Each structure stands twice: as C-alpha cells, then as structure tokens.
Amino acid sequence: MLTVTKMAQAPLMKSILVLVAALYATANIADTSEPLQLAQLSEGFNAQQKYMASCFACHSTGAAGAPKVGAGMAAEWAPRLEKGMDAVVANSINGLNTMPAKGLCFDCTDADLRAIVEYMIESSK
Ligand code: HEC
Structure with missing residues (x-):
C-alpha cells in the first residue's frame, strides 16, 4: 500500500523538483546579470569628459558647498570618504541636499557615476 502511494506521488514530486529547479535557475540568472550590468561603463565613456x-560647474568652484575637485583638495574629500566609497557613490546617484541626483548626468549609469567619482577623488590629491 505504502509503495503504491509513493509511486502515485512520484510524478507530482518530479514536477515540484522541475519547478524548484526552474525557479532556482531564474533566480540565479537575475542574481548574476545585475552586478554585470552595474559593472559596465557606457560605450565611449570618458570620466574626465563627463565630469x-x-x-x-559646481565641483570646480564649490558652488552651494560642493566638495571642490583639483590638486590639493584632498581635505575636501577626506571627511566624505569616512563613510565609505559606496556611500559616497550612492549619494552621487541619489543626490544629497543641493547635490542633484546623478549630478545631472542623466545618461550616466551607476558604474559611470562611480568612475566619475573615482576620477574626482583621484584628481583631488
Ligand atoms: C548643481 C551643482 C552640482 C552638480 C552639477 C554636481 N554636484 Fe555633486 N555635489 C554638489 C553639492 C552642493 C554637494 C554637497 C552636498 C552636501 O553634502 O550637502 C555635492 C556632493 C557630491 C559628492 C559627495 C557626496 C558625499 O557622500 O559626501 C559627490 C561624490 C558628488 N557630489 C559627485 C558629483 C558628480 C559625479 C557629479 C556629476 C555627474 C556632480 N556631483 C554634479 C553639487 C553638485
């Protein structure tokens, strides 16, 4: 009797396994595709040009309290970098007080913005 029941359940178990495998595969694809996209710079991207x-306009003059970019401006960036590079990049993506979201570069990807921020910090040593 027990064997019969088990056998009747076998097709159901099989479809559940297939479903779980399919879900797992989809989840995996979603997991790997996003960081790949994030790591991708736009075609022909040039950090200095975009900056x-x-x-x-704001970061060379320090308009509205923007941290200045340029040789010898490391002190402008040190306190901001204390919260970590990821937080600083996130603020450039989302905006921060009078710093507009994406720094008004609406065709910049998140990876582009990170590269620009790295360029700004590198240029301020
Ligand atoms: C309209 C002026 C303006 C423009 C344009 C602008 N910024 Fe800013 N930015 C600011 C101001 C003001 C702050 C300081 C915000 C604060 O701390 O209150 C700031 C702060 C920042 C910070 C520091 C964030 C932190 O966590 O402390 C980064 C990084 C940054 N901007 C990147 C950029 C990038 C990249 C661009 C261009 C794609 C850009 N900004 C364009 C005004 C501007």
Whole structure:
C-alpha cells in the first residue's frame, strides 16, 4: 500500500523538483546579470569628459558647498570618504541636499557615476 502511494506521488514530486529547479535557475540568472550590468561603463565613456560636462560647474568652484575637485583638495574629500566609497557613490546617484541626483548626468549609469567619482577623488590629491 505504502509503495503504491509513493509511486502515485512520484510524478507530482518530479514536477515540484522541475519547478524548484526552474525557479532556482531564474533566480540565479537575475542574481548574476545585475552586478554585470552595474559593472559596465557606457560605450565611449570618458570620466574626465563627463565630469567636465556635468559636474565641473559646481565641483570646480564649490558652488552651494560642493566638495571642490583639483590638486590639493584632498581635505575636501577626506571627511566624505569616512563613510565609505559606496556611500559616497550612492549619494552621487541619489543626490544629497543641493547635490542633484546623478549630478545631472542623466545618461550616466551607476558604474559611470562611480568612475566619475573615482576620477574626482583621484584628481583631488
Ligand atoms: C548643481 C551643482 C552640482 C552638480 C552639477 C554636481 N554636484 Fe555633486 N555635489 C554638489 C553639492 C552642493 C554637494 C554637497 C552636498 C552636501 O553634502 O550637502 C555635492 C556632493 C557630491 C559628492 C559627495 C557626496 C558625499 O557622500 O559626501 C559627490 C561624490 C558628488 N557630489 C559627485 C558629483 C558628480 C559625479 C557629479 C556629476 C555627474 C556632480 N556631483 C554634479 C553639487 C553638485
């Protein structure tokens, strides 16, 4: 009797396993595709060019309290970097007080913005 019941359940178990495997595969694809996308810079991206086009207006002069970029400006960035590079990049993506979201570079990806922020910090040593 027990064997019969088990056998009747076998197809059901099989479809559950297939379903679980399918879900697992989909979840895996979603997991791996996102960081790949994030790590990708836009085609023809140039951090310095984008900085000059979108960020320079405020960050060269320190307008509205923007941390200044340029040789010898490390002190402008040190206190900001204390919260970690990821937080600083997130603020440039989401905006922070009078710092507009994406620094007004609306065709910049998150990876582009990270590269620009790295460029800004590198140029401020
Ligand atoms: C309209 C002026 C303006 C523009 C344009 C602008 N910023 Fe800013 N940014 C600011 C101001 C003001 C702050 C300081 C915000 C604060 O701390 O209250 C700031 C702060 C930052 C910070 C420090 C964030 C932190 O966590 O302390 C980063 C990084 C940054 N901007 C990146 C960028 C990038 C990258 C661009 C261009 C793509 C850009 N900004 C364009 C005004 C601007």
